[in-house]
Amino acid sequence: MIQDLTSENFEEVTASGTVLVDFWAVWCGPCKMQSPIVDAFAQKHPDVTVCKVNVDAEPALAAQFGVMAIPTLAVFKDGELAGRKVGLSNLEEIEDMCK
Amino acid sequence: MDDRSFDILILGAGPAGISAALTAHARGRSAAVLGSDPMASTLAKAERIGNYPGLAGMSGRDLLAAMLGDLQRQGIPRVTGRATAVMAFDGRFMVSVERDVYEAKALILAAGAQQSAKPFPGEAELLGRGVSYCATCDGMLYRGKRVAVLGLGPGSEADREFLQSIGCQVLYFTGAQAKNVEIQGTDKVTGLSVNGEKYAVDGVFVLRAAVAASVLLPGLAMEDGHLDVGPDMATSLPGVFAAGDCTGKPYQIARAVGQGNMAALAADRYVKEHEG
Structure with a gap:
């Protein structure tokens, strides 16, 4: 299941394990294209926690991670930012990021 | 099939794209033409067209109006806007225009010379970072x-x-x-x-009038600053075809219309081969 992150739960959810975060917004067409690919990744990799941040609702989180374009994907490993990619990513690229 | 899902999606609403759409439609494919307003193009400013057979010196504007009229009479949908992202997923292409997403089994790139324009210094390096x-x-x-x-x-x-x-x-x-x-x-x-x-x-x-094809589809082969296409207008990516000025010079209507026709026939074959 894909979890929505907010400033309140962000630290807690990303604190342990591998966590993929999809920064998105409703007014962004490319984000709508990223979404089914992230869903497919989540299905294929139940060991990775998959989350979303709506940058419109959570501008502070977007600013904290310097998100300047969406979609942006970020990977956290045990609470540390381990990688990020701006723009659309395909399944293989997401898998590489989370390795 | 919903109103944003087609067999063949054509990026570019000039002579190449319109020609491709008419041919795709005639082959029984659902097609749509997506692009910036062609009435703001260089062609629309041409006072008279002297080297296209049968036009008797028609203006670029009148020719485009007649071509767009053909689309309308055939009931081929037109979307005004720029494609900002393309992604192949699950055997289909997704294309975003502003906040909407369109889907197709094959793509034809026909958005003109600007689709293969050189980026400004710093543009590619800072894309997504400002x-x-x-x-x-x-x-x-x-x-x-x-x-x-x-x-x-x-x-x-x-x-x-x-x-x-x-x-x-x-x-x-x-x-x-x-x-x-x-x-x-x-x-x-x-x-x-x-x-x-x-x-x-x-x-x-x-x-720009169109986002560069090499940005929309990284990995697309280029030659001399234009999209590299084979004799059937296929690009280096399966299911992606190209026609018109984006494939090279001379930037002429006759060439664009001919290539649009060929690209649509090739896209039709591609869709047929990948059906069922």
Whole structure:
């Protein structure tokens, strides 16, 4: 299941394990294209926690991670930012990021 | 099939794209033409066309109006806007236009010479780090900040107004003003230089008539600054075809129309081979 992150739960959810975060917004067409690919990744990799941040609702989180374009994907490993990619990513690229 | 899902999606609403759409439609394929307003193109400014058979010196504007009339009579849908992202997924292509997403089994790139335009210095390096091709997508991330809009294609005025309406401080440059452009910054955009004048900005929206094909589809082979196509107008990516000025010179209507026809026939074959 894909979890929505907010400033309140962000630290807690990303604190342990591998966590993929999809920064998105409703007014962004490319984000709508990223979404089914992230869903497919989540299905294929139940060991990775998959989350979303709506940058419109959570501008502070977007600013904290310097998100300047969406979609942006970020990977956290045990609470540390381990990688990020701006723009659309395909399944293989997401898998590489989370390795 | 919903109203945003087609067999063949054509990016570009000029002679190549319209020709491709008419042929795809005649082959029984559902097709749609997606692109900036062709009435703002170079062709629309041509006073008379002297080398296309049978036109008797018609103006570019009248020719485009007649071609668009053909689309309308055949009931082929037209979407006005720019494709800002393309992704192949699950045997289909997804294409975003502003906040909407369209789907197709095959694509034909026909958005003109600007689709293979050279990026400005700094543009490719800072894409996603201050450089954006989509005001509706990324604008909100620049609220309260100073941004530049390079209005190189039709519809850019609306993007300027949108960015102002959400609280961006906008510096606007028309295509004629945007000469010797250089986008500056190392990790992210910090400034812009236009004709030797420097401006401090946090973002630069580069709005051409079409987003470069090499940005939409990384890995697309180019040759001499144009899309590299085979004899059947296939690009280096399966299911993606190209026609018209984006594939090279001469930039002529006759060439564009012929290539559009060939690209549609090849796309029809591709869709057939991948059916069922």
